[in-house]
Amino acid sequence: MSRYILSLDQGTTSSRAIVFGRDGRVVASAQQEFPQLYPQPGHVEHDPESIWDSQLRTARSALEIAGLTAADIAAVGVTNQRETTVLWDRQTGKAVANAIVWQSRITAEICAQLKQAGLEEVFRSKTGLVLDPYFSGTKIKYLLDCIPGLRIRAERGEILFGTIDTFLAWRLSGGKLHITDPSNASRTLLFNIHSGEWDDELLRLLNVPRAILPEVRASSEFYGEIDAVHLGGSIPLAGIAGDQQAATFGQCCFDPGTAKNTYGTGCFMLMNTGNRPVASRTGLLTTVAWRIGNQTTYAVEGSIFIAGAAVQWLRDGLGLIERASDIEALAASVPDNGGVYFVPALAGLGAPFWDPHARGTIVGLTRGTTKGHLARATLEAMAYQTRDVLEAMQHDAKVPLAELKVDGGAAANNSLLQFQSDILSTRVRRPVVQETTALGAAYLAGLAVGYWKDMNDLRQNWGIDREFTPQMETATRNGLYGEWQRAIERSRGWTH
Numbered sequence: 001m002s003r004y005i006l007s008l009d010q011g012t013t014s015s016r017a018i019v020f021g022r023d024g025r026v027v028a029s030a031q032q033e034f035p036q037l038y039p040q041p042g043h044v045e046h047d048p049e050s051i052w053d054s055q056l057r058t059a060r061s062a063l064e065i066a067g068l069t070a071a072d073i074a075a076v077g078v079t080n081q082r083e084t085t086v087l088w089d090r091q092t093g094k095a096v097a098n099a100i101v102w103q104s105r106i107t108a109e110i111c112a113q114l115k116q117a118g119l120e121e122v123f124r125s126k127t128g129l130v131l132d133p134y135f136s137g138t139k140i141k142y143l144l145d146c147i148p149g150l151r152i153r154a155e156r157g158e159i160l161f162g163t164i165d166t167f168l169a170w171r172l173s174g175g176k177l178h179i180t181d182p183s184n185a186s187r188t189l190l191f192n193i194h195s196g197e198w199d200d201e202l203l204r205l206l207n208v209p210r211a212i213l214p215e216v217r218a219s220s221e222f223y224g225e226i227d228a229v230h231l232g233g234s235i236p237l238a239g240i241a242g243d244q245q246a247a248t249f250g251q252c253c254f255d256p257g258t259a260k261n262t263y264g265t266g267c268f269m270l271m272n273t274g275n276r277p278v279a280s281r282t283g284l285l286t287t288v289a290w291r292i293g294n295q296t297t298y299a300v301e302g303s304i305f306i307a308g309a310a311v312q313w314l315r316d317g318l319g320l321i322e323r324a325s326d327i328e329a330l331a332a333s334v335p336d337n338g339g340v341y342f343v344p345a346l347a348g349l350g351a352p353f354w355d356p357h358a359r360g361t362i363v364g365l366t367r368g369t370t371k372g373h374l375a376r377a378t379l380e381a382m383a384y385q386t387r388d389v390l391e392a393m394q395h396d397a398k399v400p401l402a403e404l405k406v407d408g409g410a411a412a413n414n415s416l417l418q419f420q421s422d423i424l425s426t427r428v429r430r431p432v433v434q435e436t437t438a439l440g441a442a443y444l445a446g447l448a449v450g451y452w453k454d455m456n457d458l459r460q461n462w463g464i465d466r467e468f469t470p471q472m473e474t475a476t477r478n479g480l481y482g483e484w485q486r487a488i489e490r491s492r493g494w495t496h
Helices: 048-066 108-116 120-127 136-146 150-155 164-172 200-206 243-250 308-316 324-331 371-397 414-424 436-448 455-459 474-491
Strands: 004-010 014-020 026-033 073-080 086-089 159-162 220-226 235-242 259-263 267-274 285-292 295-304 341-343 361-363 403-407 427-431 464-468
Touching: 004 048, 004 164, 004 436, 014 048, 014 436, 026 048, 048 164, 073 164, 073 243, 073 436, 086 136, 086 164, 108 120, 108 136, 120 200, 136 150, 136 200, 150 159, 159 164, 164 235, 220 436, 235 243, 235 436, 243 259, 243 267, 243 285, 243 295, 243 436, 259 371, 259 436, 267 285, 267 371, 285 436, 295 371, 308 324, 308 371, 324 371, 324 414, 341 371, 341 474, 361 474, 371 414, 371 474, 403 414, 414 427, 414 464, 414 474, 436 455
Parallel strands: 004 073, 073 235, 259 403, 403 427
Antiparallel strands: 004 014, 014 026, 086 159, 220 235, 259 267, 267 295, 285 295, 341 361, 427 464
16 A cells, blocks of 8 residues: 555635645645735635645655655545635636635625525525635636626536646546535535535525536545646546635544634634534534535534734734744743734624624723833734634534644644633643644545545544643633723724
8 A cells, every 4th residue: 555645725815735645644745825816805815726726735745754655545535725716617726816825805796695685594594604705606607797708608517617636636537526525615605505405496596507617526435547747647636625624624623513723824713513513593504524425514613813923924024033933932022912912804704793893903002112012912812712712612612612622723822722721721631643634635535545444543643742731720711802802892893
């Protein structure tokens, strides 16, 4: 049997490829950033060719770094930024426009019109989602409405839709595979999470032709072969999951009540709710975690749009730091936040508020405020937003959280995780292998081809790097969080 699994991790700001061994450890990796496009305030786009080029380059680089060939790879798994939307020509494979990124607020007016028509409960009951520009369905409608002649071509079957997993699978297979998995499909506003199928009523409400939609396959199965021209030999493509669901799988959150939080461009907390979807009444999302065979696992999710992206803004927008990693030392240069709170609603607010009209707000500034205070407020905002989500999650799931598993780039920041533990009054655990998003896709692919026997095999691989326990007094914790809640209110409803 081939000795390794290759995972393609296509993220919001970069593409990565990681080779994993049977113990779940990283053998080799490669990463490449690609341009972010901001045509108007609040609008975010990607060039699909930049995504494809960067992902293919990193896959080839990871194999080269590891000294491997296609013959050494048992299977490839794909994980991706989820709601980002691409439409492309079936014959040429070329995108008809830039991809609209999940962060983009470009369809806020479409969502407002659907709400005014009284349709929000229809979408929520069938999809588990709220009517927000975050999701793919309104992005598809926007492109079909705005590009002359595109809707007619779509209805004739000349145009294909995909989230990034679908786009990559189509390219990797030489146009043979037009597929997605339920974890990605469940983020489109078009997929009925109860029936497990595309929903005709939702398609009609958003005026999306069924002909453009991919086939929904399980998250772990043999889909087909990757064309040998790409990686020097054909390799089974056998696992697909959206990035946050993949990270949940990579963290081995297989049992109901287990949860993880990923600190990436955004911040995403998922709690496994087992084989039943739990309807949220507190602004969370109900989503498909994964489907293996005929068994669907569900989760509740809190989606925070801006987390690590706020650190990038300090670096690129304000020039306060040279490298993102510099923020920990800068934040540690002050003993506390100096009364400064930064609500990083740079793309509106996600869960549990869902306010596309909120904007970034910094409050509590004085003459004594330094860039250290702003750096500290930026890190603390990740922890406060996570508490916002966790409180809603525990209310919905009716399950107390004994511990929180964490991953993502900012999870390497010890001071952030200690503050997170303090604000939550909960144990926070960081695994040895922190590339859990890519690892989850690798696990799904490996299970499909027998590289790993079962989930118990995977549990054996999870190991703890460090555990953080609460040290803050209750009165201090509640006082800080109370001030954060005041700051949140000042950010809301800023634009109209």
